[in-house]
Amino acid sequence: MNRFRGVAVKSPAHSLPADVRAGPYGGRVPRKSNRTTIREVAKATGLSPAAVSYALRGIQTSEETQERVRRAADELGYEAHPIARALASGRSDMVGLLCGSLEDFWQQTLATGIGRALLARNRYALILDAGGDPQRELELARRLRDQRVDGIIVQPLDPSAPLWAELGQTLPVVSIGDALHGGKARGEVVFDNRRGVTLALEHLHGLGHRRIAVLTSTRASTPDRPADVHVNSEAERLKADITVVTAPQALDAATRVALEVLSAEPRPTAVFCFSDSIAYGVYAATRELGLAVPGDVSVCGYDSHPMSALLTPPLTTVDWNIDGIVDSAVRVVVGAIEGKQRRRRIVREPNLRYRSSTGPCAPRH
């Protein structure tokens, strides 16, 4: 029984006195944990570990055995060990949620909703925040794969990265927002951003605005970013003078950018923001500059964050129905994980939530 060396050496780790465990978690994790394992349950029930494993999952075993195992497990205080399960099976019950920038209030709300919806289906959300950096986004995506998440929901900063296709071959990748470049096997909850942009710009145009500033969010310098492209083509079509400026999502940072934009001469008569968070920054800036909304400048947001209705004046914004998005995304990703190949691509249409932060373009002075 005793291996090489012939002498009956004490078996290594385990023979240590059980209480030698070093002080309060200063590194040194006890080699042998006192956790009840599946093998102990096996011993207690006179079954094989395999049988216990099956029984606990309610497969491959008789009702009777399952009951017996469950009872024994209870008694021994057995608790599943997700890490071990993940290693052995390659599944983890976790879904990675990769957010472009959690500084965006709307994305915070989205993440909260998705986390909750997943939990309701007995899965966890592993929420990661790329902080607006497309490079980091890809790095985090890789880490999610390494963590053996069962699926990924991403609000891609850079939908054109080839990594998405690569990941898509191994696990379900569901994008929210822009469609991922060159994929078909993956799931998508695509926003019709073209439509959203058109809605907002036409609305402003219809009110008489011609000099419009567009504040997009910090993103990859992906030149083919659909929304940006569309902004420009719409500008042309509407014969409007549109300036596109990139703004961060964080309130204070967005405010600084907005201050600049609103201090330009001639001042734009309307601002269209690519997220409500940025629009909040614009509100702060108008306050600082003593500008009236919509008297001096009209402001239109994007996303419809719950707080938008509470502002003074309530913010006109493009609404995507966040609950619907949460629901769709979770449904698609879970469906894909479980192998039920439901609908893979869901296109969401926006509505313009017309409130009072936008008004007719006033003649200057």
Place this chain on the structure above:
Amino acid sequence: MNRFRGVAVKSPAHSLPADVRAGPYGGRVPRKSNRTTIREVAKATGLSPAAVSYALRGIQTSEETQERVRRAADELGYEAHPIARALASGRSDMVGLLCGSLEDFWQQTLATGIGRALLARNRYALILDAGGDPQRELELARRLRDQRVDGIIVQPLDPSAPLWAELGQTLPVVSIGDALHGGKARGEVVFDNRRGVTLALEHLHGLGHRRIAVLTSTRASTPDRPADVHVNSEAERLKADITVVTAPQALDAATRVALEVLSAEPRPTAVFCFSDSIAYGVYAATRELGLAVPGDVSVCGYDSHPMSALLTPPLTTVDWNIDGIVDSAVRVVVGAIEGKQRRRRIVREPNLRYRSSTGPCAPRH
């Protein structure tokens, strides 16, 4: 070489043709992944797997070997496998963040900040949301332990639960807000809630308010909840007529509660909310009821969410300096994980951010 049965049976799983892997992730994960393992790197470098493991972590090996291993790993496309690491070592580089209710905007901000701070230290936040249910909170805490997180940051709904002490023996548990019952080994970033409550109530009292509604957040029915207790003792001290009502954090739900509170006869002249999110609900309610703030009713919040300053009127609120909290909490938990026993208990003092949602109590009619 071939085990039992004598016959040269094909070795089980591996001999399957490599391409038999079932359809797009419909369950069936390939038994043998094509991932490069540490053993392959070992073979390539002529070292033992153990040596490679050490080398990759930069310990127990010569500079030279480390370099050689790193190069080989690169070449072979080796990527670490966190799950395997976690199983073997009991560490995971993840810190659990257990939020009381992510519907609270402030907690969303907090979670975002902590996630980011942890990422900056090469750790992940596993964010879980108890949704205001103390029962669920404990369940999630257990799951975090099972997930082998290296530490837990919790904003406890029920600080008196014995589970905290139990978890605290195995891993660092840092609480934000109320101190956890009966612990010393754990870390704490304690809010001096008594002070916060006093600050708010004295402020309102000083403005002449005597009939005050307090909207606390949904929590455990822990009767000894420090803040609630203190509210009552302050009520007595100030000889004020204080009604305590529980409100959920979600904007619409909070609004409904606020509507009721503000419709009561006689109507309270001031409302003190235990989170800015709830205060937002009060704003919505005043709007619906056509009440002026602070003319008809003064509103005071708690937490100082960034949006509070943007409302009309800007919200008076108790400020905890969220960046400081994020920083402290992360510092304490990481310090504990790494065994550097820095300061374990940090008490934060609030400031009253005096804005214009509170004003003198107007004589009724």
Place this chain on the structure above:
DNA sequence: CGACACCCCTGAACCGGTTCACTGAAACGG
């Protein structure tokens, strides 16, 4: 009655790193 299918369960390999006890060689000390 034998062939075949099906059900329930077992033994062993496996997932992919980590850690422990130990060793040969070099460095050190007196």
Place this chain on the structure above:
DNA sequence: CCGTTTCAGTGAACCGGTTCAGGGGTGTCG
């Protein structure tokens, strides 16, 4: 010059489930 450390590295067990090939036992069918 010999005993003691220190350093770099090795072999094997281990973490705790999962999965696969198989194997009795019973049921069914021709």
